Amino acid sequence: xxxxxxxxxxxxxxxxxxxxxxxxxxxxxxxxxxxxxxxxxxxxxxxxxxxxxxxxxxxxxxxxxxxxxxxxxxxxxxxxxxxxxxxxxxxxxxxxxxxxxxxxxxxxxxxxxxxxxxxxxxxxxxxxxxxxxxxxxxxxxxxxxxxxxxxxxxxxxxxxxxxxxxxxxxxxxxxxxxxxxxxxxxxxxxxxxxxxxxxxxxxxxxxxxxxxxxxxxxxxxxxxxxxxxxxxxxxxxxxxxxxxxxxxxxxxxxxxxxxxxxxxxxxxxxxxxxxxxxxxxxxxxxxxxxxxxxxxxxxxxxxxxxxxxxxxxxxxxxxxxxxxxxx
Numbered sequence: 127x128x129x130x131x132x133x134x135x136x137x138x139x140x141x142x143x144x145x146x147x148x149x150x151x152x153x154x155x156x157x158x159x160x161x162x163x164x165x166x167x168x169x170x171x172x173x174x175x176x177x178x179x180x181x182x183x184x185x186x187x188x189x190x191x192x193x194x195x196x197x198x199x200x201x202x203x204x205x206x207x208x209x210x211x212x213x214x215x216x217x218x219x220x221x222x223x224x225x226x227x228x229x230x231x232x233x234x235x236x237x238x239x240x241x242x243x244x245x246x247x248x249x250x251x252x253x254x255x256x257x258x259x260x261x262x263x264x265x266x267x268x269x270x271x272x273x274x275x276x277x278x279x280x281x282x283x284x285x286x287x288x289x290x291x292x293x294x295x296x297x298x299x300x301x302x303x304x305x306x307x308x309x310x311x312x313x314x315x316x317x318x319x320x321x322x323x324x325x326x327x328x329x330x331x332x333x334x335x336x337x338x339x340x341x342x343x344x345x346x347x348x349x350x351x352x353x354x355x356x357x358x359x360x361x362x363x364x365x366x367x368x369x370x371x372x373x374x375x376x377x378x379x380x381x382x383x384x385x386x387x388x389x390x391x392x393x394x395x396x397x398x399x400x401x402x403x404x405x406x407x408x409x410x411x412x413x414x415x416x417x418x419x420x421x422x423x424x425x426x427x428x429x430x431x432x433x434x435x436x437x438x439x440x441x442x443x444x445x446x447x448x449x450x451x452x453x
Contacts, residue, residue, distance in 0.1 A: 152256040154291035159255035160228040162221040166244040180336040193277040193334040201347025203322040205231045222255045224313030254291045259283040278332040302401040309363040309442040316399040327361045364407045367436035381428040384413040414439040
C-alpha cells in the first residue's frame, strides 16, 4: 500500500485545498474510526455476498465511496462501514469502520473468507479517517487523500482517508453535533451490535441497502420488513430540554416515556447517542410524530429521582413523506 506520510497539519492543509479556499478544514476521526484494507482479485465478489449494498459500482475507475452494513444471519446489525476504492491499487478497498469494533469485524471477515485470496489488514496505525462538513465538496483529485462525498447524505459533507492525523476531541464533538441533528447514527456504539434492526435505523434511506441485488447474509428479515412496510420505531434526532434532574448528564441507554415530564407515561423509546443538548433516540413513531406536530407534550426521560428531562424529537428533512403519513 502506497501512502504519503504527512503530519496532521499538512493533511488538513491538503484537504482544504481539495475543498476550495472557503471550505471548512477536515476533522480527524482517529480513535473513533479505523481503517481495514481488503485486497485481492476476488474482493468485489467476496463483499457482494456479505454486505447489504450493491458493491459492483466500486469496480468503476472513478468510483465514489459507498455505504454498506454487515448483518447477522438473523438480519440484525453487526457493523456499518463506508467503503473507498483505492484508484492506484488493483482490487483494493479500504473500509472506514467503528474503531472499537474493527478487531471483531476483521475476525468475522477472515472467517467468511475461507480460501479466497483476499488479504485483510488493519491500517489504523498509518491511515486516518477524515471528515469535512462542507456541503457539496468535490472529491479530491490527489491520491494522498482519497476524498469523496459522504455516501449517506449530501448534508453530511465529505469523507476521506489520508495520512495519520492526531484527533481533537473538540473537533470530533463538533462533527457529532453536525451529524446527530441530521438523524444519522454511526458505528456499533450508536447502532447496537447484534440487536438493531437495520430499517429502524433508516439504513436503507441512507443508501446502505440495495433491494435489487442478489442474496447476502441476513437479507430475509430486511426484505420482509421492507415489503411488509410496517416499521413502528425509527431513529430520530432529539434535543434535551428543561427538566428536574438538576442538569444531570444524559447517557445513552436512558429510557424515554410519552406524556410529559414526571408523568411516568407509556414507554416511547430509548436514547442511543448524546452530544451536548443534541442526541439520537430510537422512538415509537406514533408518540414522536405527535410531539413533532405539536399535538402532544414533549417526551421525557424516565425519572431517576424527580421529574424527567424533556426530550424533543424532530423529523429530518430527508425523510420520505410516507414515513410520517398515517402515524
